[in-house]
Amino acid sequence: MAPVLRVLVVDDSAVVRQGVLMLLERVPGMAVEVASDPLIARQKMKSHRPDVILLDLEMPRMDGLTFLRELMREEEPVPVVVCSGLAGPGSELAVRALQEGAVEIIAKPMLGVGDFLRESRARLLESLRNAARARARLARRTPPVKAELEPPERPTDPLLTVTTDKVVAVGASTGGTEALRQLLEPMPPDCPGLVIVQHMPEQFTSAFAKRLNQLCRIEVKEAEQGDAVRQGRALIAPGNRHLRVRRTGGHYQVEVLDGGRVSGHKPSVDVLFQSVARAAGENAVGVLLTGMGDDGADGLLVMKQAGAATIAQDEASCVVFGMPRAAIERGAVDEVLPLGAICEAVRRRARQRARAS
Template sequence: MTAASDGRPVRVLVVDDSALIRQLMTELLAADPGIQVVGAAADPFIAREKIKQLQPDVLTLDIEMPRMDGLTFLQNLMRLRPMPVVMVSSLTEAGASVTLDALALGAVDFVTKPGLDVARGMAEYATLLQAKVKAAANARVARREVRAASATPSAMSYRTTDRLIAIGASTGGTEAIREVMSSMPADAPALVIAQHIPAQFSRPFAERLDRHSRMTVIEAEDGRQILPGHAYVAPGGRHLRVQRSGARWVCRLGDDAPVNGHRPSVDVLFESVAAQAGRNASAALLTGMGEDGARGLLALRDAGATTLAQDAATCVVWGMPGAAVARGAAQQVVPLQDVATRLLVGTDRD
């Protein structure tokens, strides 16, 4: 859907301390007939009152603001009145780290701050912003709870040197992947990840996953050997492929054209895993907007791999996994909390 559930335009409240950003965001969003900007607020206290008065469907929220920072406001909002929030973040590693905190607190998605001094590219930015706001309007938003990592079944041994796990995600994926990784044992098969994310965000994302996982999680580097017990995150702005090198797999990074509008693309990763690992792989397509990964998951299934799609009930946006299910690419459709175990079982084959 591209509007609110009753057919009316998506109602958006823009929250940012910069008058220029508020004006620009308002203009870019209002250019879409499926979106109505109902108001703007310069700080969280004004935003709180406008939420009560205007009943928006979606908030766009800056992080650095006077009187109360965006994270504190978001945390209070998700506790008292959970609603879809799209963060507006600075394109820096510090901004990336704080944005990942916001996603952990319940924000649906994020966009980077628009370049105010560059007119070229504004149309592309507007299209991305509008699409993310519309997707957020239909996202499932709930209070976040911190849960302990799931115990790994002791009766099963997952140590292997010839198995591979692949995960792809987009909107809502940073937290979904974190949950999957928190349930992986230290000696899990090697794992490769494609998450739609900007270049400045992928390294902080990998570092965050590493803190929450018993596996070693790093940003992928070209030519790096893929080892059991390690997970490799595709760098933002570059495709990640798996390539066989003798008896080993290695990471290959590419700067070739975006696929399905994305680089890294889940389809690119999944298709390489299908070609290089075949039935020795298992793969999961998690929450995300669009169709990236659906074709690749079907290639994996055709190659004999175990293929999973996250179910609609636990997705923030059931776009990518839904597209995979529609293609018949997923052997199993499972809730997020079961993904890790099913992936491990999928690689534990003779």
């Protein structure tokens, strides 16, 4: 008999609590409790420790971000899925929550909560189950630290910026927001251009990119149609849009596309990696970071077959080892490295390809 997954819903909205309770109680193998704020949640956790918490961020008495920080200070933190509003301040707060240790984000609409929960049942269940599986990794995550060096002035005229002919393609899912910070923060302004897919709802990718842009020495932005892939820039796929790279002469640009899910996701890492294999071939480096499932594994193999260098994050530093494991099992990976070593490996691989060229 499969073990019961214990879920604690912490939300000051009675409508949300009741809707989630009714939805999850119908799922075999799930036990659900609710709390209207973190103080009540604390009391309930003393008698029944949950496997995963579904957490609102804006609540009376104690806000969700403060509660999340308290949870992450525990020796074995309970994994947290954030349920956040869609407004600008709400999306920025949700990105902060990811950097403080939350595993996933679920977007909460202002109206029609019941209909939303019914329509998003599969997404909600997947997020809760993914987070629960990630619990063994949470204690190993390092808190975000702002770079001590002041960011250098960036060129304002793109025509004056040297466009690199090297491309670094990165894919990540569960736990990837923190992994991406650790990968991008030490990148120098002359690093190769990066294109990134992070599985995240569309309402939050812009705030995520802006937050990284504040922390990093390179430019980080949500990708827009026709953006150039160039040195010192990282482009992040918008939520609910696929990202592809195409070559125009000696330069690279991105395409932001609609379409169906690929490998269960939109944006899909496989879509990005396959386009980079076609556009850049041996002039590319592919990196697959922490995440549930196997999105990116097939695409990384295509990149390797096209001559690209390929890197996967190791199990010990992953929140979830699903995506890297799938790529390793397919024979798609040249190097398996701890997260802290990947930045330098990317730069080394790009330099090797530059000398070969």
